[in-house]
Amino acid sequence: MSNEEKFQVSTLAIHGGRVPDAHAEAVVYPIFQTATFEQQETGVTKGHSYSRVSNPTVDALEQAIGALEGTPQAVCFRTGMAAITTLFLSTVKTGDHVIVSDVVYGGTMRLFREVLNGLGIANSSLDTSDLVAVERAVTPQTKIILIETPGNPTMKLADIAGIAAITRKHGLLLAVDNTFLTPVLQRPLELGADISVLSTTKYIEGHHATVGGSLACSDEKLLERFRLVRKTIGAIQAPLDSWLTLRGLKTLPIRMKAHSDTALTIAEWLEAHPYVARVYYPGLDSFPQKALAERQQATFGGMLSFELKAGPAEAIAVMNALRLWIRAESLGGVESLVTHPATATHADVPVETRQKLGITDGLIRLSVGLEAAEDLIADLRQALDLVFGGNSERSADHEVCQPAR
Amino acid sequence: MKFASRLVSFDVAPGDPYRPMATPIYQTATFVQEQATEFGPYDYSRSGNPTRTVLEEQLAILENGRRGFCFSSGMAAITCVTRLLHSGDEIVADSDLYGGTCRLFTRVLDRTGITARYADACDTETFAAQVTGRTKLLYLESPTNPLLRVVDIRQIADLAHANGALLAVDSSAMSPYLQNPLDLGADIVLHSATKFLCGHSDVTAGVVVVKDEELAKQIYFLQNAEGSALGPFDAFLFLRGLKTLKLRLDCQQKNAQALAEWLQAHPQVSSVNYPGLASSPGYLLQHRQARGAGAVLSFTTGSVEASRRMVEATRMFSICVSFGSINSTISLPGCMSHASVPPEVGAFRELPADLVRISVGIEDISDLTADLERAFAVADTISDPVTADEDTSEVA
DSSP, X not given: OOTXXXXXXXXXXXXXXXXXXXXXXXXXXXXXXXXXXXXSBTTBOSSOSBTTTOOHHHHHXXXXXXXXXXXXXXXXXXXXXXXXXXXXXXXXXXXXXXXXXXXXXXXXXXXXIIIIGGGTOEEEEEOTTOHHHHHHHOOTTEEEEXXXXXXXXXXXXXXXHHHHHHHHHTTOEEEEEOTTTHHHHOOXXXXXXXXXXXXXXXXXXXXXXXXXXXXXESOHHHHHHHHHHHHHHTOBOOHHHHHHHHHHHTTHHHHHHHHHHHHHHHHHHHHTOTTEEEEEOTTSXXXXXXXXXXXXXXXXXXXXXXXXXXXXXXXXHHHHHOSSSEEOSOOOSSSOEEEOTTTTTTTTSOHHHHHHHTOOTTEEEEEOOSSOHHHHHHHHHHHHHHHHOXXXXXXXXXXXXXXXX | OOHHHHHHOSOSSTTOTTOOSSOOOOOOSBOOOSBTTBOOSOSBTTTOOHHHHHHHHHHHHHTTOSEEEEESSHHHHHHHHHTTOOTTOEEEEESSOOHHHHHIIIIIGGGGTOEEEEEOTTSHHHHHHTOOTTEEEEXXXXXXTTTOOOOXXXXXXXXXXXXXXXXXXXXXXXXXXXXXXXXXXXXXXXXXXXXXXXXXXXXXXXXXXXXXXXXXXXXXXXXXXXXXXXXXXXXXXXXHHHTTHHHHHHHHHHHHHHHHHHHHTOTXXXXXXXXXXXXXXXXXXXXXXXXXXXXXXEEEOSOHHHHHHHHHHOSSSEEOSOOOOSSOEEEOXXXXXXXXXXXXXXXXXXXXXXOEEEEOOSSOHHHHHHHHHHHHHHHHXXXXXXXXXXXXXXXX
């Protein structure tokens, strides 16, 4: 199916960039689990030479992600961090400067602190919801801005179009980590960004079964640069993981809709709960940047976080009392997960920085899965009741939730 | 727990010290014994495999059965059930069966002295008239494929039990989300899991779930003895696909309902078979014994040639056998999935040669109707004087 045709996103997820299997006409593209490819004559290949460089199954995934992003074939990586590492190794060199959102995945912060800073690549981590602060941080050495919106874990948003105006004016690149929303719910490239970054581990694959990442952009030269670096450092996605990701991608639009619907229901329930101090979810009227979310997102996504009025000990106790929600890192899969950012995803972030960013020790992050909202709420209710004693939510009927695991 | 929660909230790796979120793929043929004469819970993957066990237990729960069994294909599952019969036993089956099942019943089982007779199971009296003292198994699909007739499972279950026979229901077109035949009195529920259960056209697999422990022991014995169990990697893919079953089917079914109504109003369509249409003869029964009409439908155009041209002109509908996948597929059952129906069986069923079957996927409905509209226009460009009646012999 050609990419020129305009299809709805749920159709694109299935047919977009579909590479026909020329050999056997299989409806599902084969897994080319091979390290190398035979040469027709010495040095002459049919497009693939070695699976560290390229592989037909990886190509099929890249075509599909490209179709969803509205770009040429994307570039896929073994992990999301391999994609981000390649992004910077491709766009900056010693002496250059990078601006990064202050609220980002802890692993991205660690990449700068432990690796890139040591190579002479400087970074400013700042509040990218503040356009004035962003422009003020631009120096002659600045080459690229990476934002994460919504930011992990406090859901702080950055105005993609606003920052794109700054990067255009100063001749910089703008990369957006769109992992929380995916191209189904947010289109950074259409809002003026140059590069879309995805941890495909999350919603794209969606079943907690693989780790992976991707970079998409419209600039063929930049894509070539990504492929060159990927080949050089050996960061390409594996054939089987590509195939599994391709399989997950097909249900992405219907999953994102379910994740978003349920997350909004849970966010509203939590906000009304007497023991909950605040809920961070862009779909709530109380969310300071709700208008921005409505402007640049299709819906509000499946991620939210909240804080109890009580302290960290109670937050941990509530997490431990959950039975349906699974305590695990990662997000975006069919199973609902609960994470304690301060000790898990953001454990490597210095404590002062965490406090400043609102990543308090009492913050609980939820990745809302595909379970029924009633069951997920019943589990949260029983955990809160258990920790705070009795019927913590006075008005509600107590539902019985089957212990899951 | 609600169905959506049950699909994703279960122990995916019982006892596993690492607590992974996805079930480990135990791609191993055999298992080490602690002692020479003592086996652990697993000894050989034909007999049992931890990845398959997780899947089989989940399926038993979803079907409200006692034990589930997974096979390398739907036909392997059906074959296993027929192995419960002995030489001299008889099967009475509904006349609108999947072609492969007909082939098994008529061309394979006859070699072992088992005979199959076919009758319209929607007409209980006619169907009952075929039952004899030697009938050991009643067999049906509901809704049927490809005519989407709805069979009263409870009535046929009563008939089976009054005659000392078992009722097996192939519920592939429904999945446990929409229908639980065991709750309606069936003894055995079968699935071609290749369809909705796996849902991505990437696995061939079959399922048997039973509620009687004695029957379960027999099925297990046969599965192990004949070596027809599902492999570990396919079991993993199956488990992964199963988690989105409700989401996929909700979307597919909504699309199917819209498409059925759209087809019904289309001037080039003469009839539409879909139990979700209020005009369908099976509408009331379907809504009594199932929780939805599913995502498979069929229709006729009045002309074999027009049907063929229309099918070939679609671009978003892959022309292929099988159904239930997230991508929409289209077929001419008379020439494809049901071509293996032996002629003597074909006589019992009225399968119109111009019948087009569609399995509706999760694409956007506006893209699907646009594609069909274009295909109908292509089919219409060449005038076609041949009617379906005159053309039947050619295709059969």
